Amino acid sequence: MAEKKIRVLVAKPGLDGHDRGAKVIARALRDAGMEVIYTGLRQTPEMIAEAALQEDVDAVGLSILSGAHMALVPRVMELLRANGQDKVKVFLGGIIPDEDVITLQKLGVTGIYGPGSPTQKIIDDIRNSVAALA
């Protein structure tokens, strides 16, 4: 029997420009042995939740630089729950003010990472949080 692979959806919601950061993370997670479903730019929360469901992922990584995280992240969480995917771990990368970090953590976001966060930390956090479920 094959081992259980960690599957992560990496998405870039919102309207802001490029997805370089998201791509770097996607590659780092691949190099850590994970299967990364990469959906590209300008994803709506609905698109993200739908892809997370079809792909039966363990975690969702969102990269948001536009400042719209307080609009986008709660909506993604809500849709994941509505779909019955309340166990899916959500990770967020971007420039997030401290007070928003607290609010989002209360909402159930597992990890929040500012620019320059070591990718190894993100990898470890995803591994540990997913392993805690098994």
Next chain:
Amino acid sequence: MLQTSVLEGDRLALARLLTEIEADSEAGRSALNDLFKHTGNAHLIGVTGAPGTGKSSLVNQLALHYRKPPNGEAPRSVAIVAVDPSSPFTGGAVLGDRIRMRELSGDAGVFIRSMATRGSLGGLATATIGIVQALDAAGFEIIFVETVGAGQSEVEIAKLAHTTLVVDVPGLGDDVQAIKAGILEIADVLVLNKADRPGVEAAERALRGMLKLGHPTKRAFNHHGRPTVTESSDAELAVGDEWIPPIRRTMATDGKGIVELAAAIAGHKAHMEKTGGWQLRERARLQGEVEDLLSSELMSRWRSGLDDKDFQKILDQLVTRSISPGQAVTKLLKENSQ
């Protein structure tokens, strides 16, 4: 049970079942046993070709077409399995085919699943057959399997699919012609995508030339009792029972040529049904499936009954060249059956 919910159209249950099948778990196997009698209704379409030729973009356009047929036909539900290679070093993968399929989101008649090859040799994940069966049982009428054409995988996809599309683009150059000749043999429909690019004419001519080698269009006809030889000017004609793969030009970025491509796919299906080729393929497909399962089952049974010390001893003899691999097999089979 997952299988019951899958038959009722529960999408989360379907997604979870696909994960079980990929993991080759007990739950996945038993669900497949239960679901098998509900399969056999989908049209399985393989899409293969070199990296970046536009396979995902084409699948996106074809899916849009089947969801909203322009000629007033009923829409058909579509499932897409997009297979990408796992890294041989880390076992990880970036699965990026969904990037080209964003227009399909929000449609409950579409289900897209990405999968990695997970070390299967052929490039087509071992679990793909099971995944396709589950989607078939779940009621999807058209199932696409996208896979990068690299060596063995296109042969596997041709075994799995009813209709295989091979995607080529202008300007790939003559150096890949040798590979193409092999891949052409499995094509039911040839797609010349990126037709907006320079060199389409030459590319189509080259494809046609190679098709003629593979499928000579000269056919002897017994016309009015008198044998004549006709040279078919149109390589797309199905002569008698033989299907000559048509070539269709497309621009997957804006959808040009998709209606014609869909017509060619429908033509292939109709031809197969008329000539009995569909049943033959179905039979060959299932035979291949059983043989694959059987050989892995036999292998694992044989291994579980094997004493590793005996195995190592035989390997020692092999390394010192005192027996040959063939003799080793004879010995191993004897030892195992004692």
